[in-house]
Amino acid sequence: AQKITQTQPGMFVQEKEAVTLDCTYDTSDPSYGLFWYKQPSSGEMIFLIYQGSYDQQNATEGRYSLNFQKARKSANLVISASQLGDSAMYFCAMSPGGSYIPTFGRGTSLIVHP
Amino acid sequence: DAGVTQSPTHLIKTRGQQVTLRCSPKSGHDTVSWYQQALGQGPQFIFQYYEEEERQRGNFPDRFSGHQFPNYSSELNVNALLLGDSALYLCASSSGTYFSTEAFFGQGTRLTVV
Numbered sequence: 001a002q003k004i005t006q007t008q009p010g011m012f013v014q015e016k017e018a019v020t021l022d023c024t025y026d027t028s029d030p031s032y033g034l035f036w037y038k039q040p041s042s043g044e045m046i047f048l049i050y051q052g053s054y055d056q057q058n059a060t061e062g063r064y065s066l067n068f069q070k071a072r073k074s075a076n077l078v079i080s081a082s083q084l085g086d087s088a089m090y091f092c093a094m095s096p097g098g099s100y101i102p103t104f105g106r107g108t109s110l111i112v113h114p
Numbered sequence: 115d116a117g118v119t120q121s122p123t124h125l126i127k128t129r130g131q132q133v134t135l136r137c138s139p140k141s142g143h144d145t146v147s148w149y150q151q152a153l154g155q156g157p158q159f160i161f162q163y164y165e166e167e168e169r170q171r172g173n174f175p176d177r178f179s180g181h182q183f184p185n186y187s188s189e190l191n192v193n194a195l196l197l198g199d200s201a202l203y204l205c206a207s208s209s210g211t212y213f214s215t216e217a218f219f220g221q222g223t224r225l226t227v228v
Contacts, residue, residue: 033213035215044219044220045204100159106156
């Protein structure tokens with residue numbers, strides 16, 4: 001069974017500062033993918049970034065980067081230069097290779113202050 | 115190009131009633147997955163439909179059923195509603211593949227059972 005743990009229920013950051021959202025996972029599958037989603041108050045889950053378990057380099061997508069530490073089973077999301085529009089819930093998810101079913105964490109609420 | 119659309123956006127039902135939620139996938143997508151997101155939780159996989167058949171199912175009782183139409187749109191039916199069924203129901207569409215970065219989510223239907 002897969003498990004995702006997000007230990008930060010809420011985070012606050014000043015506009016233009018960087019912030020790290022924590023995610024640890026547990027799986028026995030050798031092949032898996034790690035995903036981060038943003039969920040604004042409108043409800044839609046917006047895909048941000050993906051990391052494959054065999055990827056050698058950390059994924060980056062614009063202001064988002066994923067700090068992947070395989071031995072520690074962690075996949076932290078780093079948002080650089082925070083913007084007011086980044087205020088939302090953030091979910092970490094994992095899916096084993098060849099699976100239809102993702103496992104999501106409980107999410108972290110991020111509030112960006114002006 | 116319209117993304118994933120869900121209807122209705124909000125719904126209030128009484129315990130014991132039945133409800134039907136609807137989802138139209140993104141253009142070009144043939145697979146629809148449904149998720150339940152309880153308050154303060156991450157989304158949980160209910161089931162997935164592909165080629166008008168249920169391909170995979172999560173840990174949900176038989177009160178939860180679905181259907182996919184030839185145009186790839188889908189319905190989620192919940193019978194004998196319980197208070198615990200109150201949640202945001204999300205639909206995600208993709209192109210007949212395993213869970214991947216290609217999954218697009220709708221804004222959800224917020225169901226309240228009273």
